[in-house]
Structures are given as structure tokens and as C-alpha cells.
Amino acid sequence: MRREVHRGAFVRGVIAASAAAWLGLSLGCGVEPSADAGDASAEAGRIVRKSASAMTSAEIDRFKRAYEYAVAEGFFDVFNDEHYDHHRNRHHGADLQATSPITVKVMDEASGYRLLPWHRAFLLEAEQMLRAALRQRDEEEGVDPSEADLLFLPYWDAAHDQDLPHWVHGFEPKGGTAIVPPGLPEGHAGYGKAVGERYGIVFGRWPGQNQVFDTLQAPEDVGRILAKATFADFYDALDVTPELRLENYPRALSGLDVLEMKLPDSAAVQTLVDTFSQPPSGSQGGAETTNALFEIGWIGAVEARKAAPDMELFDAVKDVYSLFNFMPHVRMHLWAGGLDPANADVRGTVTYFNELTVDPVFWMLHSELDRYWYTWEKTHADKPPLEGDDRSFNPLTASEGAWYGGGETYTLDDLTAHDALPYAYDALFGE
Template sequence: MPANDQTTAAFPVGGRFPDRTELLRLQDSWGVSPLLDPEVVAVRFDRHIAALPPRPAGADPGLVPVGAAREFVVQLAASLARVRADHRTLDSAAKDRFNEALQAAHASGAYGKLAAAHADMSHRMHSMSGPIGAQRFLPWHRRYLLELENLLRAGTPTLTVPYWDYANDHARPDWVWQPPQVVRDTPGANGGSLPDQSVIDGLLARSRYTPFTSHLETDAHNQVHNWCNGTISDIMASPHDPIFWLLHANVDRIWDRWQLNHSGHPSLTGKDATLDPWTSTATDERSITTLGYSYA
């Protein structure tokens, strides 16, 4: 290879191989977008087509409507431009932008108003509200998280909520802004626990939606809230601590991973399917590609 080749000169000589976090930072500095996994894209496309209204009588069942294919491509492109990342990969500037957006939303009163929605148990968004609540848990919180992200993006358009992969990161992300009156006591000092990856793998292996969401809520959500120990452990007040959103971004990410390999979904009909206080339904929340975001 020529001595003046600039490709080899760009790489350091010696040293250890970069870990995942370092490699992501390098790729970001080079402007490299996350690579598309063809198998994942195919699964998401199949889900998109399966959700379409029934085809007219006599239509070729093997022919994908051009409009549907075009719509999926547009949605996929949008989702890849709105990526929620592991908070450990954020640099100081990205963390500052996130915290500044939180503070601005808090100062306007909009953050407190949104956080207060969680105190209204009439929304039935947890299994403690009964079988309907168990079915609503994941779609309701997916919508809730998106509402918060949209609120923050109103002031900082490129911002996304990072996620906390608590099965592999056993440190509470205390870099997240702590509003006045929010309490953060010693993690784990008042019970609760963090799952390990084997627990998450067990959840992902469950074939039916109801057992999956039930065990996810109890084993990899409730216990995490309690382990965090403080305002976030209070069911009614938990969203007032912004760590709540990183926790729920990970819950949502786990659900999305499960959806790639399973076709189950919430069994909700009529008014139960409307995720009040919003007008969207559980069906509207099935696909993060349709909603326009993705996870790194």
C-alpha cells in the first residue's frame, strides 16, 4: 500500500480494540449512520403491511401496494433520523442539551402539567388497575414518553430521550437534571432491584403478549422504580423526576425488541383502547417506525 495512503494514517497504531461506546463515538465523529439490519427492516415492513386494511376482492395477495411501500420507506427514514441512544454514549454537550430542555419545559409549567397526568389513576395505565390496566401499560407509556419527547423537541428539535439500559448499567443516571422538590435517596437502600440481562432475555422469549407485559412490568419496571429510591419510587409522583423518562425509554425499547419476534399485541377494544388523556389508541402505538423514532 502506498506510503502516502491517508486511509491507514487515520488509524492509531497499537492499543486495544475500541469497545461499543468508543466505536459509536468514532462513527458519530465520522458522520456514519447506524447500519440497517436487513432482517430487522424486513420484519418491520411485514408488520407495516400486515396492519393495512384488507385488500379489495380479486387483488393479487402477493403484490405490495406501491403507496404502502413508499409510506414505509418515508417512515423508516424519519425513524432513523430520530434515534434514542443509550445515555452512556452521550457526550457532555448532549447531556447539557437534554438537561437545558428539561429545565426550560419545567420553567414553562408544561413539564409539571405532563408529569401530573401520571397521578390520575383513572387512566388505568398499570396492572394494579386490573386486566385492562395490564393491557394498557406498554402502549400508554409509549404515548406518554412520546408526548414528553415532543414537548422537549418543541424547543430543541433534534433532541431525543436517551434510555437507561439498567440490566447492563447498574448505576442510576444522576447526571439527569434534578428539579426542586425531587428526592433521590441512596439507590437500593429501600428495596427494589435491577434485573440482569438473563431476566430481559427471559422476557423476550415469552411468546404471548400478556405474560410478556405482565412480567416486564413487575420484574423489569416496578422493581427498578423502587430500587431508584426517592420521588421516582412514588407511583403518583414518579415522572417529576426526569430519570423516569430514561427508565421508560428502556421499557419501550424492550417492548420494541419483543415485537420484532412476536406478533402479539394488547387485547383492547372500544373506549379501553383509547389512551386517555390523549386521543390515540393502542393500535396507533404498535410500531415505533410508524411513530417516527428508533433505538440505537
């Protein structure tokens, strides 16, 4: 009874805290993209990135030949290692750990603001590497290598496709190695090896097979994110804070009641009960809640894999999740990777920070996030609030990138000057 009162207060707190955001929502602000996005295609030396769903068969074939060759040759290994190295790159607001259930480790704020520019630089390096890989393959096979200049990283328009691009299903390049991270579960290819050793990647991808991340963002969700006025708010909605679906609040509460009854000893359930009874506070509390949420999601996924699942338990987990409309970044990773249908402890390759670059979905997903940002930048002058060294990005070192002509250091100014970038998109988001 008393808890009901507290929960009511929490809802009011949430409503107050997010009033501005919800107001923006109800006013239905859309972006008015400028009309010049297509002009770039005419410029020499600038590649145009297209939706993976709209590629010609020649473009798909070219991309696949480059990609499978690069994975098999181990060219992505150093990309894996750099993506995994958060000390050097400081490129995520939160690190997704390899544990089961998933846990997040919150990084400093500047690392979060570096996510988009760092990945923009990373994409440029990969695009260049793939061209060099294709040239090498073409030369080996006696094919004209000049086609490599036409290769681009496509974007995955998840909001409109609501699926993986048709040709990406079943395109699971084999090969590559990665560094063993702490916490790998039994069943994963790196399990049993010492942390820091290398292991051969076993590709996994089960789109939609994570029961609590089984939907993708809708175009309207992205529209609300593109309507954010500042970079900090735009980034936050893309990567950090889920929207609350307040209409599902009673449903989430009753789900939590069921979980409390069925799992009386669960610390995760208790954490969620506590969070739901008081206003949220601080980033540490945020991580604890997120991890508790991930844990009950895993409990639901384990239950769903049983021969005779307790559907009441499973539905209760779904009820709690119904309160959240998750950020596109985490949602795309977890949806695309999914969970092994035979073992809820093993996730798809694109969810493991240490091995995800061998899945082309990783690059298509980040091209899409980059396109969101690119679209937003067309109508907003605000830049990521970064100072000093934080404005510099060197995803691959000069020696790592030397063989393909990369390993550049990019400044924030380089990365945000659209006219000077070596690529453009065929369309802004929503065009």
C-alpha cells in the same frame, strides 16, 4: 412441624404452576432480533433514541437545558396530574400508593395491558413538549432553536449499566408542583396539606438506598422476559409476577421464622406465614401478600437506619426477600428512587405516581421498558389483548397539549406500527 408439610406442598405447587416458565429458562431461549433496527436513523423526521450512557456531551447538554427549563416552568405539572389520574387513563395494573410503607392497589386487567401502549404515547407527548420547551428557552437566550428537532428521550439501559447513567447522578431539576395524594408520610413535602391541594415538589433521589430493592435486573432476566410467547406473559413478567428463586426457599423460610419470633404481633408477618403455607390464590390475595412484603421491607429499612440496628432482624428481612426476583418495572422505580437515608418513610420522587414526571429517570426508565416491548414486538405479532375504548390512548387532552402541538389521541394500531412511529431505537435490547 405441620407448617413444614404445608410449605413443602406450596413449593411443589409453585414448581408445577411455573414449570413452563422454568423450562423456558433452562432452555435459555434468547431472542433473535431482526437486523433492521438501525435503518430508521436514515429516515427524515424520525428521531433515534439512544442509551443515556452513550449520549454525546452536546446531546446531554441539550437534554438538560430543555429538561430543567421545563420543570422550572411547570410544564411537567400536567404530566404529573395525568399520570396520577388512573380513572381517566387506566394505565397501570397496580397503583403504587404514597403511603409508608408502600402499598399497592390492584386495578383491572385491561389497565395492566394498557401500561405499555399508554406510556409509549406519554413518552411521545413528553418528547414533543421538551422540544417546544427548548425552542422557547433558546429564543429567550438568543440561541438557534432549530437544535430542538434533535432532542430525544434517552433510555436507561439499567440491566447493562447496573447504575444510573453517570450524568444523571446529581441532575435533579428543581421546581414543579403536584396534587397531594392520600397517605403522604411526615417528612414528605406535601405532608400536612389537604388531599387534592397542590404542593411544591422537593426533589428526592437515593438510588440503591432502599435496602430490599438494592439491585437492578440482569441482562439474563430481561432475556427470559423477551422469550415469553404471548403479550400477556411478557407483560406479566415485566410488571406483575416476580420470579421465585426456589434455591433460596429454605433461606426465606428461616428468615420468616426469625421474623415470627421477633415480631409476634405483626399482621404482615402472619400474612406471609400464611401465604408461604398454601398455594397462592386470586389477585386480592396477591395484593395482600405484596403489601405484607412491602411492610417487612420497610421494617428492614427502618432498622438499617438505627444507630445500633438489630442485624438479625435486618438479615431475616433480606432472607425473605431472597426468594423473589422482582419485575423490572417496579424494581427500576424503587431502586432509582430509593429511600431517604435519614427517614425510611420518604421515598424518591420517581416512586410517587403524582410527582414522578419531574425526574428525568422516569422517562428514561419508561423508554427502556418501551424498548423491551419494541424489541419483543420485532419477533412477536401478538398485541395487548384490548378491546373497544381500551385501544385508545389520550394521555394529555387536546387542550393540555395544544401549546406544544400535542394532546393527540393514539390508537393501539398507531402505537404498534413501528414504521409509522416518529422514533426508533439505536439498538434493540441485547444487540
